[in-house]
Amino acid sequence: MKIEVEQDVMQVNRTYAAQNRADFSAQRLCVVNILGSPGAGKTTLLERLLPLLQAEGITPAVIEGDLATAKDAARIAESGVPVVQINTDGGCHLDAKMIARVLPAFDLASLDLLLIENVGNLVCPASFDLGEDVRIVVLSVPEGGDKPSKYPATFLSAGIVVLNKMDLAPYVEIDLAAVHADILALKPDMRIIETSCRRGMESGLKELATELVARMREKLA
Amino acid sequence: MHETALMQNILAAAAQALAPYRVKRVNTLEVRAGVLANVLPDAFFFAFEALAQGTVFAGACLQVEKTPLGARCLDCGATYESFTLPPVCPQCGSRRPEILNGTEVLLASIDFDEEDEDED
Numbered sequence: 001m002k003i004e005v006e007q008d009v010m011q012v013n014r015t016y017a018a019q020n021r022a023d024f025s026a027q028r029l030c031v032v033n034i035l036g037s038p039g040a041g042k043t044t045l046l047e048r049l050l051p052l053l054q055a056e057g058i059t060p061a062v063i064e065g066d067l068a069t070a071k072d073a074a075r076i077a078e079s080g081v082p083v084v085q086i087n088t089d090g091g092c093h094l095d096a097k098m099i100a101r102v103l104p105a106f107d108l109a110s111l112d113l114l115l116i117e118n119v120g121n122l123v124c125p126a127s128f129d130l131g132e133d134v135r136i137v138v139l140s141v142p143e144g145g146d147k148p149s150k151y152p153a154t155f156l157s158a159g160i161v162v163l164n165k166m167d168l169a170p171y172v173e174i175d176l177a178a179v180h181a182d183i184l185a186l187k188p189d190m191r192i193i194e195t196s197c198r199r200g201m202e203s204g205l206k207e208l209a210t211e212l213v214a215r216m217r218e219k220l221a
Numbered sequence: 222m223h224e225t226a227l228m229q230n231i232l233a234a235a236a237q238a239l240a241p242y243r244v245k246r247v248n249t250l251e252v253r254a255g256v257l258a259n260v261l262p263d264a265f266f267f268a269f270e271a272l273a274q275g276t277v278f279a280g281a282c283l284q285v286e287k288t289p290l291g292a293r294c295l296d297c298g299a300t301y302e303s304f305t306l307p308p309v310c311p312q313c314g315s316r317r318p319e320i321l322n323g324t325e326v327l328l329a330s331i332d333f334d335e336e337d338e339d340e341d
Contacts, residue, residue: 002332005238008325009230124223127259127324152306153257186307
């Protein structure tokens, strides 16, 4: 005999994500999910972004997702920003339940912005909504400009693409115009921000901070 | 990359669905995966073979069907389906969709034989 089951095994994540989203809204908290390959510069970007956000009067917190170690959380903690490390123990992505589980570690009412650094992986995290308001994909220029067209589901799911390590662009012979065109071909209204985390090259980071503040205000208006 | 975990969940859902029956043999599991689910069929079949060993699912046939994403055009409001990325509105050609679905991984159906009434 044949039975129809029609059970979506991803539904559990969607349910947790919806609950997270409701909890975040109730606390008037804006949440950002940051995706990118290992080594794209996600943690360094956060380290440099946090003081710029604080200068705008924003109280941020961070969740760090990694397979193992608390190295990234230790880096963020040095800045004094509240941070929780999630170790996925080999898991290739964060899911909404993992986020729900660590939220009690924060005083959510005192926060304006929660930045979640996902596991370094350009594939799996894209399928898992965490309940965030904004999804950023960080692509560093040495990774190659072909990534948006090779990982369309991931880039399509983002609202902002950060082209990081722009200081290396002259050395890696990347066709930046083509990268922009590829991203916009996927999503014409994608916000693309070019950044470098080198000292003295903060203009892109400032642009990103301004963009996040604008999106926060938009959500809380 | 997380095909093994997904397959574990599918087999758990299947075992639950079969709990009320006296199952002799599972013939076919039908799975549907959205184009945004990032499910690689080869890895999925591999995970199935590994996890089914020694269970009622060993030897069953796994069928995986890719399903389109659903989208609503932000420019003309049309709703449509797409198997390809990026989704393009068939009405107006816009590439500004609101994605409605496409990440689902569905255990659609199970085909199995029951133990005969008069056995054991």
